Amino acid sequence: MIDADFLYELQRFDSELKRKVNSIFQGEQETSETGEGLIFADHRKYVAGDDTDLIDWNLYARTEEYYIKRYEEERNLTTHVILDASGSMEYGEGDDNKFDYAAKIGLGYAYLAAAENNDFRFSVFTDTFERIDSGRSNEGEVLGLIDTVNETEPDGRAEFGRALSEYAKTIGSRSLVLIVSDFIGDLEGIQEGIDSLADHHLRLVCTLSSEELDLPATGDTILEGIETETNVRTYVGNRTKQQYEERLDDHLGAVEEHAESRGAEYVLVDTSDDFFDSFSRAWPRN
Template structure:
């Protein structure tokens, strides 16, 4: 179960986070983009093709030269959290449980986003993307989401490509999209879904448990597929363990390569790591990536 008390700890933790960043996502911050907005920026000389409605005629009256007015576009950021709710996410013991660990990461993003006067959206990804927030973008809304997530049991094998593609069609302004998933899908499907989102700033947090990253099982073992409930008894060790490790590492690298080719940030998350250290890495890494993109 997700204890909402972690939000209070996150508030204290956020003080140090703010000292480490420029707060580039604050809702009251003005964009560097210039266009028609609310806040006057400066003048520049009129050139053929400029909108004549932007000509400052008062300046013309004084100088007999044509200048246009430029404005800084003021805009808020919307953070979209897409949390994998397929059966493979229902794995791990206690604090290492993938779905709960991933849910806390998403809730943390929503919480700090709300504190910065920005909006958030929260959806569960399965065969489709099911939006579970009500649009409140407040602490009360986050507590309601905690209750909803505590009542959710990940299930099914999902259709990640269709879910992400359909959700992308609902985003109508440039946003930050946090995708929390173990990415244990066909890599082509993952890439196709992310490609649809890639016109936004996208961060993929690939959550895997310590047991998945380095199984300690040795000898005769029974493996269960959480999506089909099928089981298989095998001898796990030696060459079998090596093949498992090689296949998993290759899959992780394939996901990372596809993300890089799409301009999507990708972070591998070990759910055995300290939650707040992981959160800080994702939150600050996302900010650095956005600042780099501006340049």
């Protein structure tokens, strides 16, 4: 279960958030469309039908020609959190539970976005996605999301290509998109999902337990499928351990390589590490 107290520790990231927002989204929080916003854009000549209230009379006094002022409409930065709620995320006990650990990273993003009066969306996915926030984008909303996440039981199989591609269609403007997952699944599907979101500032946080990263050599073992009903009895010795870790490294390496080839950032976190250290590394570098 996630306790809300961890959110208040994140307040120390406020100054870092402001720096990142300025560097990542500079020039992107404003649309190219014009309207009666707060930011002056330019002038254009008056034509019949234009709002006479927009005429720049000071400019008329100098030129004796009618020009209207054009303004850019401001747009808030939107942070999209997409959290893997498939069965494999249920692994781990207590503070090392993958789903809870990953959810806290996503909730931390949402909390800091709200602290800067920016919008956020929060969704979970398996074979498709489900948006679980109500659209209020404030601290109270984040606290409510904690209750919703605590009531969520990870189950089923993650269909990265389908779920992320469907989600990408809901994003109307260039945004910060965070995917928190163990990225255990079909590589082609994961790559398809990454491609569908590559037009955004995409951040992948791969969340794994220490036992997944460093498989214990336990001898005779029954491996229970979390996302399937298949159980396998095998002998986990040093050779099996080495083969497993090589396959895992190859898979995660391919995910990271593909992400970076699309301009996305990828970071791996271990649930046995201090959460705030992991969150600091999970925060965007650019």
